[in-house]
Amino acid sequence: MSVSSTSAATTPTVAHLTPAQKRKESRRVILSSYLGSSIEFYDFLLYASASALVFPTVFFANLDPLAGTIASYGTFAAGYLARPLGGAIFGHFGDKLGRKKMLVLSMFIMGIASTLIGLVPGSATIGSWGAIILIGLRMCQGIAVGGEWGGAALMALEHSEKGRRGFAASFTNAGAPTGAALGTFILGTTAAVLPQEDFISWGWRIPFLLSFILLIIGMIVRSRISESPIFLAALEKEKHNKTQEKKKLPIVEVLRRPRALILTMLAGASGFALQVLLSTFSVGYATEYGAERSSVLYAFALASVFSVFFVVFFAHISDRLGRRPVMLTGLVIFTAYLPGFFKMMESNNWWLIFTAFTIALALHAVIFGPLAAFISEQFGTGSRYTGASLGYQFATLLGAGFTPTILATLYASTGGTSVTPVMMYLMGLAVVSGIAIILTRESKDFDLETQEN
Secondary structure, X not given: OOOOOOHHHXXXXXXXXXXXXXXXXXXXXXXXXXXXXXXXXXXXXXXXHHHHHOHHHHHOOOOOHHHHHHHHHHHHHHHHXXXXXXXXXXXXXXXXXXXHHHHHHHHHHHHHHHHHHOOOOOHHHHOOHHHHHHHHHHHHHHHHHHHHHXXXXXXXXXXXXXXXXXXXXXXXXXXXXXXXXXXXXXXHHXXXXXXXXXXXXHHOHHHHHOHHHHXXXXXXXXXXXXXXXXXXXXXXXXXXXXXXXXXXXXXXXXXXXXHHHHHHHHHHHHHHHHHHHHHHHHHHHHHHOOOOHHHHHHHHHHHHHHHHHHHHHHHHHHHHHOHHHHHHHHHHXXXXXXXXXXXXHOOOOHHHHHHHHHHHHHHHHHHHOOHHHHHHOOXXXXXXXXXXXXXXXXXXXXXXXXXXXXXXXXXXXXXXXXOHHHHHHHHHHHHHHHHHHHHOOOOOOXXXXXXXX
């Protein structure tokens, strides 16, 4: 790791704070990670709902409904393809220049890209150029969120004491359901208030344009936190160790021993596939069986609010029992729940649909809660931003990037009469993730200051 000599001077430090002051600063950083992640995932996951409900009509009107949906999910996948690139770029500079600067930059890119999505003309106005511009902006979103997660998770993790790292880092992941709930609620409200024609014509743009307001709030919050004390300690150690061999680039350090990267990528893949199942495929599936679009969105949004508490709770449990046993338990129970979940989604009963989402998101939290600490703890300080970002983002690409398209295609192959192929795919991915989790090291008691890759 190599950092410019001015970084330490311009970055706030917690080195001389009392224990009580350090705990207070830790809480501020955790809150910042939660709020920042919520804002970024509001932008990123809002696109997921829009790609299922709006974009097939607005940007792919020349295709039949099923083909339009699959094409729309293809633009959704573009964001996931870009996430590892964002993880590599922001991870490199985060390991070189510090976590905080990269967090501010990633939020800025995300906010601007999301706002511009709300301004892209549809196919009726500029033809296929609308879809092309949409893909470009979606890739900007992917690059931004690729850099956001690693920095937010590491700031919370590296400000916290051992024994509370899972709990602290989980607030970054808790931002995902919070952002999803906020985005889905605003999109659902807009769909409910406006006539269908107005909603498709211009109403769907409102939630994206609101991203600019959230961007301003997020930038203010991010500017007031201190740099990671573990990063600053490593910087100080490097500065005083004149005889130390020159460090390799962070990405070289990660790829030199790729085991941790490969295992974390595979371990997280199933959790993301299940997450995107809930936010995309299941929404369309419930509406196909007669449920109103806005009602399904409200059910998912409300269930997402409850899931925030489950994410934090199961991360706390992982601080006591270990990351691996908690995550493995979640994988087993969630996959066993899939048949019942789809039956409830077919009911056309709001309470049953809400219950189905709530149970599914609670079970998903068993996997998702410990995940931030689980991935981040596998890498040393000098390359932790790069390693954690790449591990997480490749997991999202593998598990979520193409999952909406795959699920829609599998479902279409049955003529829209059976979700058995969908469940088999998800169960197979869960087996792969379970094996990868078993092969990783239990990390809850690692000393992050001394650990190297």
